[in-house]
Every structure is written in structure tokens, then in C-alpha cells.
Amino acid sequence: MPRILLPVLVLTALLGPAQAGGGTPPGVTLAPPPLPTGPVRDLKLVADVQGRLTLAVITDAGQAESGRGTFTARRVTAWQWSGRWQPLGGVLNYDQPRPAANLNLALDEQGVPLLVWNENYGDNDVVVFRAWKGGAWTDWAARYLGISSPQAAKTRAVAARQGEPVLVWGENVREGVGTLLTLRRWQGREWLRSAPVSGPLGYPRQPALALDAAGVPTLAWLEGDVAAAQVLVARQDGERWVRLGAPLSHAGRRYLAAPRLVLDAQGRPTVAWLEDTGGRDTLFVAHWTGKEWTPLGGALSRDFALAPALALDAQGRPAVAWTEERSGLGRIFLARWTGAAWTVAGPLNRDPAQDARSPALAAEASGGLVLGWREAQGGSYQVQLRRFGR
Numbered sequence: 001m002p003r004i005l006l007p008v009l010v011l012t013a014l015l016g017p018a019q020a021g022g023g024t025p026p027g028v029t030l031a032p033p034p035l036p037t038g039p040v041r042d043l044k045l046v047a048d049v050q051g052r053l054t055l056a057v058i059t060d061a062g063q064a065e066s067g068r069g070t071f072t073a074r075r076v077t078a079w080q081w082s083g084r085w086q087p088l089g090g091v092l093n094y095d096q097p098r099p100a101a102n103l104n105l106a107l108d109e110q111g112v113p114l115l116v117w118n119e120n121y122g123d124n125d126v127v128v129f130r131a132w133k134g135g136a137w138t139d140w141a142a143r144y145l146g147i148s149s150p151q152a153a154k155t156r157a158v159a160a161r162q163g164e165p166v167l168v169w170g171e172n173v174r175e176g177v178g179t180l181l182t183l184r185r186w187q188g189r190e191w192l193r194s195a196p197v198s199g200p201l202g203y204p205r206q207p208a209l210a211l212d213a214a215g216v217p218t219l220a221w222l223e224g225d226v227a228a229a230q231v232l233v234a235r236q237d238g239e240r241w242v243r244l245g246a247p248l249s250h251a252g253r254r255y256l257a258a259p260r261l262v263l264d265a266q267g268r269p270t271v272a273w274l275e276d277t278g279g280r281d282t283l284f285v286a287h288w289t290g291k292e293w294t295p296l297g298g299a300l301s302r303d304f305a306l307a308p309a310l311a312l313d314a315q316g317r318p319a320v321a322w323t324e325e326r327s328g329l330g331r332i333f334l335a336r337w338t339g340a341a342w343t344v345a346g347p348l349n350r351d352p353a354q355d356a357r358s359p360a361l362a363a364e365a366s367g368g369l370v371l372g373w374r375e376a377q378g379g380s381y382q383v384q385l386r387r388f389g390r
Contacts, residue, residue, distance in 0.1 A: 048111030
């Protein structure tokens, strides 16, 4: 099968003054909500069609004792912005104190927020779910999925439809070797699963999931050996998964990571991913025209890139945020596609001398973008938010 080979783009002419090494970062600072005290470990950010922002965070909550030893407790909280920040309930953890990690936040077609995260106590790891319905969080403790068993591949992607989670779940095969990715939906008292997206021997992993206006899933994922992987994309058609075009890469099979996926109004995917080029993880983006993959420019990052966040603005133009690491210091960047080229802003750190991680990007109905990340400040990581116009 042929691969889409992406050209290398020299970004120097596109760099704004902040990325070129001087000037004030663009955008307007948005004050974060009054979060619980403690370092921020993870954050996710989304915007609905009415212009409301939803921010979810995991913060440290001190040391606790499990009977098996001491651990760092963490709290999951969520907030909504509609002119000012309002808390969505209190602490979301089903049990406290507990560690928490690996946060997912999705909106359904009506703007209902859905949260998914890992909770841990002792040697038991579970994935838990809540949705904000009727002014309160659902109690879906019984829907938990265990990830401590040998069958759990510890890889997932999350979307939402009609107030319910749509989940791509990874599991190791019970006999032989390999992993499987299946689409899961809750029905009655159990999770129902689809046919596998791909065969187990390719070790499919790191899925990214999006639903079109009719609720039909499209999935991007990695497949192949760690040092010789490829990005594949497929759309569900009844009980089958239909591949969209050739595998995506800049230079054939090699180390790839962190595929991200969004759909435009016509259901066509845009995919971002990281790829090893000359020993550096480099960011690339491509768009499906309906017939083939078209690269959007070339290499976006210059240093070691990680943790991309992908969105489409109100005009359907891609925007991507990511962290670039140099000498152990993380710096936040944002790029927007004009239709012909990328405009890049960054580093956007509040303090260029401080480490910044975990970018999250939300597209507002007004055409603007809100970018969130966590940045070292006063000895611990705190939330930073910045709004960008059209």
C-alpha cells in the first residue's frame, strides 16, 4: 500500500516575533478558575456551540496512606465559563483519597460534558466515567473498566453521543500475542463492543476518535513495531471498519506517536501526529479530501515536540498546539492554517524560563481559540489560559 509522503516546510518566514526570540506573546490572558490548591497534573479544555468553555483538571491533594504505603492523592474537578467561571459540582472522584490520572473530556452534540479518568487504590486500577446532566454529575460507578488485568492494553479514546460515552478500548488478546481496539457503547448493564478495528499482530494502539454529525465514528491509530509504525485512519460502516486512503507518514515506517483527529462539517478528518525525523519527534498534519490525504505544509516543530492538541476553528481551518522541549524545558506553541500556510506563535509560556506542559485547545463559535496549559509557577504547575481572535 502506498504511503503519503509529506514535504518538509521551512517555517522561518512564518514565525511571529515571539517564536523568533522576542516580543510579547499574542492573545489575551484569561484568568483561570479558583482551582483547588496543589500542583496541576493534567487539564482538558473544550468549547460548545453556545460559546461556553469547560475546563477539567487533576490536582494534587496531599499525601495519603493506603495500608500498602503512602501515595499522592489527586482530585478531579471541572469548571464552566460563560462570562465567568462556575464550578460544575465539587470533587468528581468516586472514592477519596485516591490517585487519579489520564483525563479525557468530550462534549456530545448538545454540549453535555463527559469526563473519563483513571482512579487507583493499592493494586487496583480502574477507568471511571461521569457526565454533567441536569445540573449534576451522573453516578456511573458501576460502569468502571478495570485496567489491572493482563487483558487491559491501557490505551483508549473517548467521544460522546446523546449524553453517553463512546469509547475505543484496547485489550490484549486472550490467546496468542497482540492487541485489539474495539468500539464500546454502554447498553443496559454492560459495555457492548464492535468488531476489532484491526488485526492483533500489528499491536494497534494510541487511538484518536471523532464522531460526525450523524454519530458515525472515525478512528486514527498507530500500528506496527515501535520503530517502524504507521498512522492508519478508518471510518465505521455498519459492522465494518473502512480504511481511508494510505497510511500517513513523512518518510515511511519509523517511530510515530500521538495521533490526533478532528472532523470537519462534512465528516472529513484532519490528523496530526509526531514522527521521528533525525532523532527528533516532529509534528505533521494532513487532511482527507474525500478521496486522498493532502499534507498541510510540512514539519511544524523545530525542537523535540510532544503532546499535540488539534482543533478546527469556526471556519473549519485546523489549529494545533504542542509542547517543544529544549534542554528539558517545555515551551508552548500554537499554529493556525490559513488555507495555504501555517502561521506559528510561540513560545507562549507566561514565563519563558519556566517549564510548560499539557496544551489543550478549544475552538469557540465566534471563530477564536482558547489555549490552556500547565506551567511551573512558584514551585508547582498552575493553569494558564489564553484567548486568540480569529
